[in-house]
Amino acid sequence: MKEYESIVLSADERQAALEERLFRELRERIAGELPRLKRAARPAALLDVLQALATAALENDFIRPELSDEKELDVKDGRHPVVEKYYLAEPFVPNDLYLGPDETFILLTGPNMAGKSTYLRQNALIVLTAQIGSFVPAREARVGVVDRIFTRIGAADDLARGRSTFLVEMSETANILRNATERSLILLDEVGRGTSTYDGVSLAWAVSEHVAKNVGARTLFATHYHELAALADAEIGIVNYTVRATEHNGTVKFLRKVTRGVSDRSYGIQVARLAGLPPDIVAQARRILADFEGGVMPAPEHYEDQVALFAGRTPVLEEFLARVNPDEITPLEALELLFKLKGLAEGE
Ligand SMILES: Nc1ncnc2c1ncn2[C@@H]1O[C@H](COP(=O)(O)OP(=O)(O)O)[C@@H](O)[C@H]1O
Ligand SMILES: [Mg+2]
Incomplete structure (x- = not known):
């Protein structure tokens, strides 16, 4: 009985020791084959990525973008690959984009909920996916290669670290101003919204002017402050676009179409x-x-x-x-x- 007892009581321990020994042996065997395993894993991973991109392109009707060294971005019927697939009851409305040497800065006005943020993101995604070698969600796309994509996009509050929304917004903007080059793509989504209207409009105005004049990066700036449209200035390459909306009997209808021009109202109440x-x-x-x-x-x-x-x-x-x-x-x-x-x- 005594003998048997000690066998039973130490079983767990011996099991753990055995397991550990086997594990260690296995690890050593694998370590010995590491160079071969890595060599095999690399093409497998690449193949996995490429086939995933190819499948996405095939299933979602993406096209092959044309890449160039020009400072341009010319998209016809671009779409947001995620919004069009997962979030919509209505069909997704495709939109064009043109940025070139004489039009570097798009000021996109339109009411809340019009589709401004979606438009910004879809175009950044098109540039990003084009530059990783993928097809893109559009009918046609010419992408002048960018060196970095900078974004200042709301929603990511940082209250946990004790920084107010506005402070985060401004320090991210400052970072963009310090680091963006003429070859960058910049997205500014509602910069200035985190403070009072006058402060916000003034800051957004000064930032935009600086970017257009002194940085010259291709830039998309979305804002529901339609006052900012007065900034448009052919000389420094700022052009107005708007996401159209109409009103009928006090109800706003979103058309989701991005066209040249200015939104005249903010439709906040509607x-x-x-x-x-x-x-x-x-x-x-x-x-x-x-x-x-x-x-x-x-x-x-x-x-x-x-x-x-x-x-x-x-x-x-x-x-x-x-x-x-x-x-x-x-x-x-x-x-x-x-x-x-x-x-x-x-x-x-
Ligand atoms: N091109 C589009 N076609 C169809 N629906 C769209 C389109 N763009 C945006 N939407 C819908 O409108 C909603 C609001 O868009 P969003 O870009 O957040 O607006 P904004 O930034 O102008 O407030 C999105 O969640 C999406 O469901
Ligand atoms: Mg938005």
């Missing part, structure tokens, strides 16, 4: 309505907007007769109204708020 903001709040916002646009500083007493409408406001709604800034909010946060509001409406 988008808020689409998102399900209660009608009385939307109506109140329209009145305040009319005052702003008429050069009147809105003041509570202008709307006294409307106050009754708001008598039913709950503390949650009150807090919501105080906190929400549609210009700073991400689509995900907007959705969360929508659910909260719905919960509120049902709770009452």
Whole structure:
């Protein structure tokens, strides 16, 4: 019994020791063959990448881009490979892009939700995939090789590291200004949105002017501040484009088509309505907007007769109204708020 006991009790240990020995032996055998294994793995990996790119190109109707050393970027019917495949109920609207020696900087205006960010990203993806040797999602594409792609794109808040959205935005922009060259591609998405409108527009303006005049990199700048369109200047290569939207009976319709020109309105209130903001709040916002646009500083007493409408406001709604800034909010946060509001409406 005693003998048997010690065999059983030490079994685990011996098992572990055996396992370790076998593992070590295997490792040594493999290490001995390392050069051969690596030699075999490299072409297998390359083949894997190339066949994945080929399959993607075949299945998604990509074309072979033409690469050049010119400072150009000429895309016909470009698409965003991920958005077109996974996110859409409606068909994806393809868009052209032209950047060349005399038009280096596109200022893309358009309301929130129009498709500006998608357009920026799809073109950066086309350049990137072209330069890694892949086919690209477009009908035609001439890509002048870029040395780097710089992006300043929102959403990646860095609150965890104690840096405000605006600080992150500005330090990333500063980094771009320090490092971009004439051969770079720069994407600036809503630079300046993280602060007040006037600050934001002024910063965006100065940054754009500097990039166009002194850097000369091919640049796409998306903004819903249509005031910035006044920056367009043929002399330094800044041109206006807009993602078109129309309004019908107070409802905004997004056409998703990028054309030359300027967006005249921001349709913020219409988008808020689409998102399900209660009608009385939307109506109140329209009145305040009319005052702003008429050069009147809105003041509570202008709307006294409307106050009754708001008598039913709950503390949650009150807090919501105080906190929400549609210009700073991400689509995900907007959705969360929508659910909260719905919960509120049902709770009452
Ligand atoms: N070319 C397009 N065709 C169809 N739908 C699009 C297109 N571009 C964008 N969208 C849709 O519109 C939504 C908002 O686009 P986004 O680029 O984020 O707008 P913006 O940056 O102007 O606020 C996207 O999530 C996508 O579903
Ligand atoms: Mg955007």
